[in-house]
Amino acid sequence: MEGIDRTALAPADAARVHESDEPETTPLTSTVDDAKRAAAFDAPSTAARSGHVLASATSDAARDAAARTRARELAAASARQGGVPASEPKPEHSRGVAAVFAGLLLAMFVSTLSETVTATALPTIVGDLGGVDHMQWVTTAYILASTVMMPIYGKLGDLFGRKYLFIIALSIFIVGSATCGLAPSMDGLIAGRAVEGLGGGGLIILAQATIADIIPPRQRGKYMGLMGSVFAVSTVVGPLLGGWFVQVTGWRWLFAFNIPLALLAIAAVAFFLTKPVRRDDRPPIDIGGMMAMAVSVSSLVLATAWGGTLFPWISPQIFALFALFFVAAVAFVLVERKAKEPIIPMLLFKNRNFVVCTVTGMFIMLGMMGTISYLPTYFQIVEGLAPEQAGLMTVPMMAGVLITAVGTGFLATKTGRYKWMPIASCAVTAVGFVLLSQLTVGTPLVVTGVFLFVLGFGIGLGQQILVLIVQNEFPHAIVGTATAANNFFRQIGSTLGASLVGALFTSRLTADLAAKLPHVDNINMNRITPDFVQHLDSGTRAIITSAYSDALVPIFLYVVPLLVVGFVLMLTLKEHPLATKVNHTGHPGDTV
Structure with missing residues (x-):
């Protein structure tokens, strides 16, 4: 302004x-x-x-x-080059910063909610549509599509402006939600989830980049903190809302619920975010980079999703997927080095702060998603909690995220200092994982809740600040690209976290049960559900719950060395002053 x-x-x-x-x-x-x-x-x-x-x-x-x-x-x-000279006034600002920000929060909410809301509803959905063998694809299809699209949305937003791209992404998300809600079969539901992911992959990226268009870095911290709170709220509300819809209105309303929220977000962006400044030239689109990235990401996501489930980790199929990932990743780097408008410019990686923030963000998300993915089932099997009660056990963790995500944002805005935040995040998060590694079958739930609060407190210290640091490092013309690249690697960390923790857990549990129940051959891990365990005799149930705890809990310690590496990396972070103005010179960004 x-x-x-x-x-x-x-x-x-x-x-x-x-x-x-x-x-x-x-x-x-x-x-x-x-x-x-x-x-x-x-x-x-x-x-x-x-x-x-x-x-x-x-x-x-x-x-x-x-x-x-x-x-x-x-x-x-x-x-x-046809940009907007610094001596000329910027495009006209409207009065709708608050309205636009509300729309961005809504968009982020429906995007993050869509990743968690189906968790408690999947058994009911499978019972209605069938296709239990394809159940994993309900989640995998969304993750795969959204991960591939993240850098693409970021780059296109930098080239052509974010307003219309945001509306397109929301519209695609609405079409996907409607397809899911009307799906007559499991295949139709999976297709709808993929379409949802094609739109959802841009919502968080474009929301964070749009804030960079209208709010200077010094003031941006509090906005990023509020955006972080949306993630915390949706993570808790998602499973609870999913259970409520299944019991009260039916599972199809899970997806119909997204539509009015997305429409409100479209209205806010359409009416209050002005048109982008047009570039005189017509920038080339990096088609080769998009294709190479899509192949590499798809191969990695499928390898980690299928490894240990559909195929053994040591199998020709998984080896082939990892080989394809490696070849496509090398091809992607070669293409990006020559592209005029690369999807992920290699020069990003010459910036120390970008590298340390991206690597640390990957490590934090790897541990976080590994925790979130398996703790609810742990509470149901080991502690005997109902699904709703198990979902509520994540509230302390997300309360910690909420407090520090918002608090650090406002502190960064007030003081302009931020280096200590991600350093403290790595330290406190590591302490949280060490505490969780001490859980036993008899640990009181109150104590477990305190441990989870400490973990969430640490995660929230760095979650959104890392994005702010990355945005502050680069000229506004590529802030969307840098933001998307940072989030892209975080998403990779999330996917790897859930998959690797799952593989380690399954391997440890199978070996433990084989040793403790030698008379049981060919243990089917898919049968070890909370309902199945609760109907066993007390002796067998005690063996399984003990094995389940022994298999999962020590894995939390495996995350600690990664956070120690992140801690050391963050010590090398350079604390550059947060800019007090948004400079739109030569950039087709949006304004309000």
């Missing part, structure tokens, strides 16, 4: 903001910061000059002088 002080901007009063009639003159410090971050991403000739100057700078004064020169070059280059 031009001509206004954003430091006091808040969702409640942002709708009253008007654009100044005078063009904005970007403060020198903001211009210098933006120039430094943009140096590696401009036209080759300009980047070469900047790279030489910045590389030779050995003092703060020299770097500042070089950055000022760089800023002037950027403005001239932007004018030559």
Whole structure:
């Protein structure tokens, strides 16, 4: 927003903001910061000059002088390339920042809810539609489609603006939800979930990038914190809401429920987010990169989803999928190095903060999803809780996430300091996993809840701040691409976490039961359900619950070394000042 002080901007009063009639003159410090971050991403000739100057700078004064020169070059280059010159006023801002933000939260809510709401409803859905052998695909189809689409949405948003892309993603999500709700068979439901994923893959990415379009980094922390709270709420509400719909209205309303929320999000974006600034040129779309990435991601997701379930981990099918992943990943890197507008620019990985934030985010999500995936079943089998009670046991964890995600966002906005947050996140999260590794069959539920709260407290410390740090590292022209790349690797971490923990758990449980129940041959892991265990005689039930606990609980310690690595990496993080202005120079971003 031009001509206004954003430091006091808040969702409640942002709708009253008007654009100044005078063009904005970007403060020198903001211009210098933006120039430094943009140096590696401009036209080759300009980047070469900047790279030489910045590389030779050995003092703060020299770097500042070089950055000022760089800023002037950027403005001239932007004018030559058809961008919006810094001396011209930005596109008109509307009064709807609060309305747009509400729409973004709704979009994020339906996206994250769709990943958790089917968990408690799947047995009922399978009983209605049949196809128990394909039940896993209800989840896999969504994860696969959404993971592939994340970087694509991020790049297209940077190239063409996010408003219409957001509406398209929401529309695709609505079509997928309607298809699921009307599905006459399991195949139809799986197809609908894939369509949902094609749209859902863009909702979180575009929401986070749109906030970067309209809110400067210094003020963005509190908004990102509120976005993090949506994740916490939807993770808890999803299974509970799924159980309620199954019992009261029927499982098809799980998907119909998404439609009005998505329509409200479309209305907010359509009416309050203005049209993007048009680029004079027509940028090329990286089709080759998209195809190579789709093949590599699909191979990895399928290998981790099928390994240990449909096929043994040591089998020709799984080996072939991992080999295809490796070949496609190498091809993707080669294509991206030559592409004019790469989906994931390789230069992102030359930025230290991007690398450490992305790797640490992967490790945190790997541990988190491994925990969330198996703890509810643990509570049902080991503690004998009902499904609804097992779902409520995740509330302490998400309460911890909610408190720290929102709190760190507001602290970052108020103080401008953030380096300590992801460092503390790794440390506290590691403590949480160590505590969980001490669980036994007789551990009181209150104590378990405290352990989960500590884990959630640690996760929330870094969940959204890592995204903010990444966005603050790069020029606004590629902030969507950087955000999408960061979330893309987080999603990979989530997928690997659920799969690897599942593989380790299944292997340990099978071996333990074979040793403790030698008279039982060919133990079918699919039969060990909460209902099955509760109907066994007390002696056999005690053996199975003990084996289940012994198989799962020690795995939590396996995550700790990854978090220690993340802790060390975060110590190398450079705490750059959070910019106080959004610089739209040469960028087709959206405004309000």
